[in-house]
Amino acid sequence: MWDALKARKTIRNFLPTEVSNETIAELLEKAARAPSGGNLQPWRVYVINGDSMTRFREHVASQREAETAEYAVYPPNLKEPYRSSRFKVGEDMYALLGIPREDKAARFAHLARNFEFFGAPAAIFCFVDKIMGPPQWSDLGMFLQSFMLLAQEAGLDTCPQEAWAARPDTVKSFVDAPEELMLFCGVAIGAANPDAPVNTLVSDREPLDVWATFV
Numbered sequence: 001m002w003d004a005l006k007a008r009k010t011i012r013n014f015l016p017t018e019v020s021n022e023t024i025a026e027l028l029e030k031a032a033r034a035p036s037g038g039n040l041q042p043w044r045v046y047v048i049n050g051d052s053m054t055r056f057r058e059h060v061a062s063q064r065e066a067e068t069a070e071y072a073v074y075p076p077n078l079k080e081p082y083r084s085s086r087f088k089v090g091e092d093m094y095a096l097l098g099i100p101r102e103d104k105a106a107r108f109a110h111l112a113r114n115f116e117f118f119g120a121p122a123a124i125f126c127f128v129d130k131i132m133g134p135p136q137w138s139d140l141g142m143f144l145q146s147f148m149l150l151a152q153e154a155g156l157d158t159c160p161q162e163a164w165a166a167r168p169d170t171v172k173s174f175v176d177a178p179e180e181l182m183l184f185c186g187v188a189i190g191a192a193n194p195d196a197p198v199n200t201l202v203s204d205r206e207p208l209d210v211w212a213t214f215v
Contacts, residue, residue: 004152009203011157011188012093012113013196014120019156019189021049024122027154031147035139042128042136043143046175049122056174060115063170070165070183081206089203096197114163120188125164125171127181140184151189159188 024047032041048056078086091101099106117123124147128140148158164171164186171183192199 001149004149008148008152008158009199009201011120011159011190011192012118012198012201013193014118014157014159014188014190015193016119016121017191019049019122021047023154023156024049024124024189027147027150027156028124030150031143034143034146036143037135037139040132040136040139042132043140044127044129044177044181046125046127046177047122048125048175053117053121053123057116059174060167060170063167065169067167067169070168073162073165081210085204085206089201092203093198093201096201098197111163114161115167117161117186117188118159119193120159120190122189124187124189125175125177126184126187127177128184130180130182137184144185144187148187155191156189157192161186161188 028045028047032043036042074086094101094107094110097106097110099110113119126140126144128136144160148160151158162185165183168183171177171186172181177183
Protein backbone atom coordinates (compact mmCIF):
# COMPACT_ATOMS: atom_id res chain seq x y z
CA MET A 1 0.00 0.00 0.00
CA TRP A 2 2.85 2.39 0.79
CA ASP A 3 4.24 1.88 -2.71
CA ALA A 4 0.89 2.87 -4.24
CA LEU A 5 0.53 5.85 -1.90
CA LYS A 6 4.04 7.05 -2.70
CA ALA A 7 3.57 6.60 -6.45
CA ARG A 8 0.11 8.16 -6.73
CA LYS A 9 0.02 11.74 -7.89
CA THR A 10 -2.37 13.99 -9.75
CA ILE A 11 -1.92 13.52 -13.50
CA ARG A 12 -2.79 16.40 -15.83
CA ASN A 13 -1.88 14.94 -19.21
CA PHE A 14 -3.10 11.49 -20.24
CA LEU A 15 -2.44 9.13 -23.14
CA PRO A 16 -5.50 7.94 -25.11
CA THR A 17 -4.86 4.33 -24.01
CA GLU A 18 -8.23 2.66 -23.38
CA VAL A 19 -9.39 1.45 -19.98
CA SER A 20 -12.07 -1.27 -19.90
CA ASN A 21 -15.34 -0.88 -18.03
CA GLU A 22 -14.60 -4.26 -16.44
CA THR A 23 -11.41 -2.90 -14.89
CA ILE A 24 -13.18 0.20 -13.59
CA ALA A 25 -16.01 -1.92 -12.16
CA GLU A 26 -13.52 -4.14 -10.32
CA LEU A 27 -11.76 -1.13 -8.83
CA LEU A 28 -15.05 0.43 -7.72
CA GLU A 29 -16.20 -2.79 -6.07
CA LYS A 30 -12.94 -3.08 -4.15
CA ALA A 31 -12.96 0.62 -3.18
CA ALA A 32 -16.43 0.16 -1.69
CA ARG A 33 -14.75 -1.68 1.20
CA ALA A 34 -13.62 1.75 2.42
CA PRO A 35 -14.78 2.72 5.95
CA SER A 36 -18.30 4.10 6.15
CA GLY A 37 -19.94 5.33 9.35
CA GLY A 38 -23.09 3.31 10.03
CA ASN A 39 -22.37 1.51 6.74
CA LEU A 40 -24.29 4.25 4.89
CA GLN A 41 -22.00 3.94 1.85
CA PRO A 42 -23.01 7.44 0.70
CA TRP A 43 -21.11 7.45 -2.61
CA ARG A 44 -23.04 7.38 -5.88
CA VAL A 45 -20.86 6.94 -8.95
CA TYR A 46 -21.36 7.44 -12.70
CA VAL A 47 -18.77 6.10 -15.15
CA ILE A 48 -17.86 7.88 -18.39
CA ASN A 49 -15.84 5.80 -20.84
CA GLY A 50 -15.36 5.10 -24.54
CA ASP A 51 -18.30 6.36 -26.59
CA SER A 52 -19.87 8.08 -23.59
CA MET A 53 -16.64 10.03 -23.04
CA THR A 54 -16.74 11.24 -26.65
CA ARG A 55 -20.37 12.28 -26.28
CA PHE A 56 -19.72 13.89 -22.91
CA ARG A 57 -16.92 16.08 -24.25
CA GLU A 58 -19.23 17.23 -27.04
CA HIS A 59 -21.92 17.91 -24.44
CA VAL A 60 -19.55 19.98 -22.30
CA ALA A 61 -18.43 22.02 -25.31
CA SER A 62 -22.06 22.80 -26.19
CA GLN A 63 -22.97 24.23 -22.77
CA ARG A 64 -22.79 28.02 -22.60
CA GLU A 65 -25.00 28.93 -19.63
CA ALA A 66 -23.47 30.07 -16.34
CA GLU A 67 -23.91 27.55 -13.52
CA THR A 68 -24.04 27.80 -9.75
CA ALA A 69 -21.28 25.76 -8.12
CA GLU A 70 -22.30 22.95 -5.81
CA TYR A 71 -19.95 24.23 -3.11
CA ALA A 72 -16.87 26.42 -2.58
CA VAL A 73 -13.79 24.31 -3.22
CA TYR A 74 -11.63 26.52 -0.97
CA PRO A 75 -12.64 28.61 2.05
CA PRO A 76 -12.51 32.37 1.53
CA ASN A 77 -9.52 34.25 2.97
CA LEU A 78 -7.26 31.24 3.47
CA LYS A 79 -4.82 31.78 6.35
CA GLU A 80 -1.30 30.43 6.70
CA PRO A 81 0.10 27.89 6.16
CA TYR A 82 -2.75 26.84 3.87
CA ARG A 83 -2.55 29.88 1.61
CA SER A 84 1.15 29.44 0.91
CA SER A 85 0.75 25.71 0.24
CA ARG A 86 -1.93 26.37 -2.35
CA PHE A 87 0.03 29.21 -3.96
CA LYS A 88 3.26 27.22 -4.21
CA VAL A 89 1.79 24.13 -5.85
CA GLY A 90 0.15 26.36 -8.45
CA GLU A 91 3.38 28.18 -9.19
CA ASP A 92 5.30 24.89 -9.38
CA MET A 93 2.78 23.51 -11.85
CA TYR A 94 2.82 26.54 -14.14
CA ALA A 95 6.62 26.60 -14.06
CA LEU A 96 6.66 23.05 -15.43
CA LEU A 97 4.16 24.11 -18.09
CA GLY A 98 6.33 27.09 -19.00
CA ILE A 99 3.50 29.54 -18.37
CA PRO A 100 4.59 32.78 -16.64
CA ARG A 101 2.38 34.43 -14.05
CA GLU A 102 1.50 37.34 -16.33
CA ASP A 103 0.17 35.04 -19.10
CA LYS A 104 -3.37 34.84 -17.75
CA ALA A 105 -4.83 33.53 -21.01
CA ALA A 106 -2.51 30.51 -21.04
CA ARG A 107 -3.23 29.81 -17.39
CA PHE A 108 -7.00 29.89 -17.97
CA ALA A 109 -6.57 27.66 -21.02
CA HIS A 110 -4.79 25.07 -18.91
CA LEU A 111 -7.47 25.26 -16.20
CA ALA A 112 -10.08 24.70 -18.89
CA ARG A 113 -8.47 21.34 -19.67
CA ASN A 114 -10.03 20.14 -16.41
CA PHE A 115 -13.27 19.98 -18.36
CA GLU A 116 -11.68 17.68 -20.93
CA PHE A 117 -10.39 15.37 -18.18
CA PHE A 118 -6.88 16.31 -19.37
CA GLY A 119 -7.32 13.89 -22.25
CA ALA A 120 -8.10 10.84 -20.11
CA PRO A 121 -10.08 8.10 -21.88
CA ALA A 122 -12.25 7.32 -18.84
CA ALA A 123 -13.54 8.97 -15.69
CA ILE A 124 -15.97 8.70 -12.83
CA PHE A 125 -18.25 11.30 -11.30
CA CYS A 126 -18.83 10.95 -7.58
CA PHE A 127 -22.05 12.25 -6.04
CA VAL A 128 -23.44 12.30 -2.53
CA ASP A 129 -27.04 12.68 -1.38
CA LYS A 130 -27.82 16.25 -0.33
CA ILE A 131 -29.16 15.03 3.05
CA MET A 132 -25.68 13.83 4.00
CA GLY A 133 -23.38 15.82 6.29
CA PRO A 134 -19.64 16.20 6.98
CA PRO A 135 -19.22 12.65 8.35
CA GLN A 136 -20.50 11.18 5.09
CA TRP A 137 -18.29 13.53 3.07
CA SER A 138 -15.42 12.05 5.06
CA ASP A 139 -16.60 8.58 4.03
CA LEU A 140 -16.67 9.75 0.44
CA GLY A 141 -13.06 10.93 0.72
CA MET A 142 -11.97 7.54 2.04
CA PHE A 143 -13.77 5.82 -0.83
CA LEU A 144 -12.06 8.05 -3.40
CA GLN A 145 -8.62 7.56 -1.84
CA SER A 146 -9.18 3.80 -1.85
CA PHE A 147 -10.21 3.91 -5.51
CA MET A 148 -7.16 5.94 -6.56
CA LEU A 149 -4.71 3.71 -4.66
CA LEU A 150 -6.28 0.58 -6.14
CA ALA A 151 -6.03 2.16 -9.59
CA GLN A 152 -2.36 2.88 -8.96
CA GLU A 153 -1.76 -0.73 -7.98
CA ALA A 154 -3.51 -1.79 -11.20
CA GLY A 155 -1.14 0.36 -13.28
CA LEU A 156 -3.57 3.23 -13.85
CA ASP A 157 -3.19 6.93 -13.11
CA THR A 158 -5.82 9.33 -11.85
CA CYS A 159 -6.66 12.99 -11.37
CA PRO A 160 -9.24 13.91 -8.70
CA GLN A 161 -11.06 17.02 -9.91
CA GLU A 162 -13.19 19.15 -7.62
CA ALA A 163 -13.29 21.63 -10.52
CA TRP A 164 -16.34 19.76 -11.80
CA ALA A 165 -18.32 21.14 -8.84
CA ALA A 166 -18.50 24.35 -10.90
CA ARG A 167 -20.36 22.51 -13.70
CA PRO A 168 -23.07 20.53 -11.89
CA ASP A 169 -25.86 21.20 -14.40
CA THR A 170 -23.67 20.11 -17.31
CA VAL A 171 -22.77 16.85 -15.59
CA LYS A 172 -26.19 16.04 -14.15
CA SER A 173 -27.99 16.61 -17.43
CA PHE A 174 -25.67 14.14 -19.17
CA VAL A 175 -25.61 11.33 -16.60
CA ASP A 176 -29.27 11.89 -15.63
CA ALA A 177 -28.50 12.10 -11.91
CA PRO A 178 -31.55 12.63 -9.67
CA GLU A 179 -32.10 16.01 -8.10
CA GLU A 180 -31.33 14.79 -4.59
CA LEU A 181 -27.69 14.12 -5.48
CA MET A 182 -24.88 16.67 -5.15
CA LEU A 183 -21.88 16.45 -7.45
CA PHE A 184 -18.69 16.23 -5.39
CA CYS A 185 -15.98 15.63 -7.99
CA GLY A 186 -14.79 13.86 -11.09
CA VAL A 187 -11.80 11.53 -11.30
CA ALA A 188 -9.94 11.15 -14.60
CA ILE A 189 -8.62 7.63 -15.21
CA GLY A 190 -6.00 6.42 -17.67
CA ALA A 191 -2.28 6.25 -18.38
CA ALA A 192 -0.04 9.25 -17.72
CA ASN A 193 1.75 10.78 -20.68
CA PRO A 194 5.41 10.20 -19.73
CA ASP A 195 6.57 13.03 -22.00
CA ALA A 196 4.43 15.73 -20.36
CA PRO A 197 6.51 17.89 -17.96
CA VAL A 198 3.42 18.71 -15.88
CA ASN A 199 3.21 15.05 -14.86
CA THR A 200 6.55 15.33 -13.05
CA LEU A 201 4.99 17.62 -10.46
CA VAL A 202 5.23 16.24 -6.92
CA SER A 203 3.55 18.53 -4.42
CA ASP A 204 5.29 19.34 -1.14
CA ARG A 205 4.09 18.11 2.24
CA GLU A 206 4.37 20.04 5.47
CA PRO A 207 6.79 18.53 8.03
CA LEU A 208 5.24 16.39 10.73
CA ASP A 209 5.74 18.91 13.52
CA VAL A 210 3.54 21.45 11.71
CA TRP A 211 0.40 19.34 11.89
CA ALA A 212 0.95 16.54 14.43
CA THR A 213 1.11 16.94 18.21
CA PHE A 214 2.19 14.04 20.40
CA VAL A 215 0.48 14.60 23.75
